[in-house]
Amino acid sequence: MSEPESVPLRIATRKSPLAMWQAEHVKARLEALNPGLVVELVGLSTRGDKILDTPLAKIGGKALFVKELEEAMLDGRADIAVHSMKDVPMHFPDGLGLAVIMDRGAPTDAFVSNRYQSLEDLPREACVGTSSLRRGLQLKELRPDLVIKSLRGNVQTRLSKLDDGQFDAIVLATSGLIRVGLSERITSELVPEQLLPACGQGALGIECRLDDTRSRTLIEALADAPTTAQVLAERAMNTHLEGGCQVPIGGYAVLEDEGKTLWLRGLVGAPDGSQVLRATARGPADAPEALGVQVADMLLGQGAGAILDAVYGER
Numbered sequence: 001m002s003e004p005e006s007v008p009l010r011i012a013t014r015k016s017p018l019a020m021w022q023a024e025h026v027k028a029r030l031e032a033l034n035p036g037l038v039v040e041l042v043g044l045s046t047r048g049d050k051i052l053d054t055p056l057a058k059i060g061g062k063a064l065f066v067k068e069l070e071e072a073m074l075d076g077r078a079d080i081a082v083h084s085m086k087d088v089p090m091h092f093p094d095g096l097g098l099a100v101i102m103d104r105g106a107p108t109d110a111f112v113s114n115r116y117q118s119l120e121d122l123p124r125e126a127c128v129g130t131s132s133l134r135r136g137l138q139l140k141e142l143r144p145d146l147v148i149k150s151l152r153g154n155v156q157t158r159l160s161k162l163d164d165g166q167f168d169a170i171v172l173a174t175s176g177l178i179r180v181g182l183s184e185r186i187t188s189e190l191v192p193e194q195l196l197p198a199c200g201q202g203a204l205g206i207e208c209r210l211d212d213t214r215s216r217t218l219i220e221a222l223a224d225a226p227t228t229a230q231v232l233a234e235r236a237m238n239t240h241l242e243g244g245c246q247v248p249i250g251g252y253a254v255l256e257d258e259g260k261t262l263w264l265r266g267l268v269g270a271p272d273g274s275q276v277l278r279a280t281a282r283g284p285a286d287a288p289e290a291l292g293v294q295v296a297d298m299l300l301g302q303g304a305g306a307i308l309d310a311v312y313g314e315r
């Protein structure tokens, strides 16, 4: 052992309840696997947490949530950071990288309402809260009459806006609600056939300095091979589509055939749901990125480029 185990491993984390759950989860798993190891949390506030009243795309997107964490790793105040894979940018600053993808929780989105049991139950022109282009466009495709209104903030903030009566229903990630102990708020689960999840949704990843062999060795024990194959396929599709920070893109891969085959479904749509493109393909589980590129090319062949250009042109 090159370093004594008494040197703590430090996890940089945002302070939102979901981020804290994720960091605590990794801490508990690492300490269980490594008796004597001390894991500490380093709580940080990111710009994304401070600016709550502006659509994310206007203030610089999801990178705002990770920049402070990455600076802490680069200047040695922390060793690793735990991310929801759906929020992890495609590119990393020099010296940092995503070393591990962990096992996946629920990949789906959840329908949450205090008055209605399901999407089908909503009255005409009901108001549904979400700031996700991906959720909004699929909701509009299923129910063109619905009024989609912007909803930001952490999971608890979004629920309190529903409880205030600002919306008839809201849509949140199932895994986020379960992780912060609010699974009883899930009214019904939206299956991928209704609402295709975001690339990487429900999976956690760990970022660290690439030259930090001690941290890499410790976290590699948490890697999950099936989830890694799924998420690499989903993210390769997103990257090949040049998905920006806020994307009208869904992607979800599952393993079939005893884990030998990956089945990837992809979707790109106009934010108002007026045009929705879908593509699907199967490929060997040991070549996830090729499958992602293949499904992206199928979508581009149907005209996804024009839809995405129109969205990014609005910024």
Ligand SMILES: NCc1[nH]cc(CCC(=O)O)c1CC(=O)O
Pocket (backbone or CB within 6 Å): 084, 085, 086, 087, 155, 171, 172, 173, 174, 175, 176, 177, 200, 201, 202, 203
């Ligand atoms: N965009 C915020 C975010 N990032 C990750 C999750 C939880 C789900 C996950 O781990 O993928 C959520 C909450 C939500 O979208 O409702």
